[in-house]
Amino acid sequence: MPDPLIPVPPADVPPEGLAIGDAARAVGLSVDTLRYYEKEGLLLDPAPRDGGGRRRYGAHDLAWLAGLVMLRETGMSIADVRVMADLSRRAGTEAERLVVLERHRERVLAALERTRRHLAALDAKIASYRAVTAPDQEDPR
């Protein structure tokens, strides 16, 4: 049983699992995106189906999805997420997963740093525009 990327499920899940619409809302993705991710092999397993062939997302699936969203939101590509999923399906690959995650972490930190620097430049520009457009509140006397 490969462990989820994130420890805690995002919501309390009924035993029969959530329908795709509810699951999508729970993790902040669209229904189409959920199906797309499944097609692309980003899930640990295709979501289990109920009697009528409809997907049912259990706590396990939702936890993985939450981790997936975390990776995507920090800018990991679909291809790299697939690598993580593939690794996570096989036992004994923990060290490799760690390597992937740590490399990703480095990239995230670098991106954060760049963004922070550019944000400072943005703030400077905003300040200069404020000075131009509102030369009133400046050093009131």
Add this chain to the structure above:
Amino acid sequence: MPDPLIPVPPADVPPEGLAIGDAARAVGLSVDTLRYYEKEGLLLDPAPRDGGGRRRYGAHDLAWLAGLVMLRETGMSIADVRVMADLSRRAGTEAERLVVLERHRERVLAALERTRRHLAALDAKIASYRAVTAPDQEDPR
């Protein structure tokens, strides 16, 4: 004379300006991207040409480009950069530019915050994998 988005030119520029290749290197874009940005109207003016019809980027142009890169790297869309460029071409639009920049700043801050939160989750996961794959260095006795 619309002021540049960023006060300081990224390098010392000869009076005749830089050729597109050097300009690209200076601001960290590709030659194709520079031409693409010009086609898309993201520059204040099309880059001035020398006798042979080749582009020459002066300090002014490079300063604008540096600001453009700042906006792009903080995630502003091409369309919104174009809005900034259009505004910056017309005098008296300082307040509007400020609005655009401030809205953008809000989005950047929100993105930074989300990334920070997801980074924390990533760190937690990495820590848990470290515990699994290297249960040695833990509390050595």
Add this chain to the structure above:
DNA sequence: ATCCGACCTGGAGCGCGCTCCAGGTCAAGG
């Protein structure tokens, strides 16, 4: 019984932001 909305599949389409290509011009160095 029937209606409605949520779900299903396979596959096409799309918006973004470049990136590359063909075919040509030009200028400087050997």
Add this chain to the structure above:
DNA sequence: CCTTGACCTGGAGCGCGCTCCAGGTCGGAT
């Protein structure tokens, strides 16, 4: 003079990550 390499244009192509569509099934409320 000739070659080389950087530059030019217009336009096609592409990788990514969805998003949408047609045409159909299913289950619960009325």
